[in-house]
Amino acid sequence: MQRLENAYGRLLEVLALAGCALIFGMTLMICADVLLRNVRIVPGMVGLEWANEISEGMLYLVTVLTAPWLMRQGQHIRVDILLRAVPKPLGWAMEWVVDVLALACCAAITYYGARAALASWKAGSMSIKTLITPEWWLLSVLPVAFLALTIEMLFRMRRLWLGPRAPRDDAVSTG
């Protein structure tokens, strides 16, 4: 089981690195758009008109690709005042309540996200902005990401079971 958990952690690392590459790519793309729009260095080319729309998609992908990795790192911020105030065994018990709620939430969003993507695919819904793309392309990433989160929640509960009988030291701010 430990090897499986480690291997899954490496997969989450790869997803996070993809998120990093998207942020870097987004920076360069938006700059290229501004440059081409204000300084006409390429004749006949007035900016990258699709840059905004692609950036929006990239931002969404960064969010969902990094979410399971952040869960592994314990970096999804939370308020831990009460957890720290109560006796450690009670704090540990509260962690279980929280984990069960989180697991159920992630599983439910996986299910309903998949239904939304499937319905969109069946209906042939299109996203019509500057680019015309099938709506399910972005919708389908949501259930995949939440499935990854659901699996990570199971590993997180395993770590809670094997760890000390006390609350975790997760992040408490974005800074």
Add this chain to the structure above:
Amino acid sequence: MSWQAAAWLMLGGSTALLFLGLPVALSFLVINLVGALLFLGGEAGLTQFARNSVGSVASFSLTPIPLFILMGEVLFHTGLAVKVIDGVERLIRQVPGRLAVVAVVAGTVFSAISGSTIATTAMLGSLMLPVMLARGYHPTMATGPLMAIGAVDMLIPPSALTVLLGSLSGISIAGLLIGGVVPGLVLSLAFVIYIIARVKLNPSLAPKTAFTEYQGWQKLRPFVQYVIPLVSIFAVVVASMSAGWATPTESAAIGAFFTMLLAALYGALSVKNLVAALRGTAAISGMILFIIVGATTFSQILSFSGASNGLVELISSLGLSPLAVLAAMMLLLIFLGLFVEQVSMMMITLPIYMPLVAKYGFDPVWFGVMFLICMQLGLLLPPHGLLLMTMKGVAPPQVRMGHIFQAVLPYIAMSLLVLALVFFVPAVALWLPKALL
């Protein structure tokens, strides 16, 4: 279901889950699932909720969040941040509490090129605190200015949290970013005046120590070589926004690109530290954006359930004057700041506050700047202020938590005074956005 019951369920439920220790994003998502089931038409509502989740972060107005964070991360990981302190220190002559003054000025400069309050406090704390303590500074005089100026980072652009506030509230992001500059600078100036006055009255707080006074070019070199080019990034961001070449979002990308370009020109950028900066950026922006996934739908359901309108009507029916309502809103924010971190403060209050702002006709940028000052206060308020913990984390053991609590009190008082100043003199926040935009 009555709006009162809906309000209790949505606002009370999310707050209870937050205090139970559920991650902020998941607290909102859990309540959204229940809310979608009850108020959006059962299963169809749940499917719609999943669909809304995609739209909540696929928004161009949110792209400055990772881009502003990237600017600060590149500066830290390439070591350029440290050069700012050196550049400022050589310029400041012998004044009472000189090192504390250097910390405030360097922190202000750094605020203009970084969007992270914790990073600024941690950097100043780890670099300057040991030096101040070694030179006999009292722990309160050594730690107070560092925490206070770290909090000011939130007011001076670039600031990722300001972008988030603008995006969630619908207030002009450019207006908020520029509106925070004057109150931020007023605070910095107040801190410097306070330090000098306090040390003049009680010199033992910061003993006068010898320092190498450079002359001529040697005095100016690090300032010209590092500080001016780095601060020019701030100028590029603000100029591109106010000149209309780029939207606030696009100016953030330009700022991030220039930061990387400068780091490369200094020979400080390597693949290793670029990847480290990008990982830091992905982590901080990922956690903020994931909260937005839950928060956007939360506001929608709260509004759809009738709770938002009900609460707004209830407050209106109390017959309070608009300024009394505004003052109560700010007091509630300061109270929340005692327990809750900044993103949650926005999530909990904005769905109710923004309809009130519209109803009473408050200037949104004025309101937003006061909101930012309250959030900045939240970082400093004992016992849970985040920057107090950050400072304790980087301080040597002789600095006790009691020193830190005591140290921060005058700066909290100054922040409250600046909040009152903006409250009674809105031009402090509004004239610069009006002049530039």
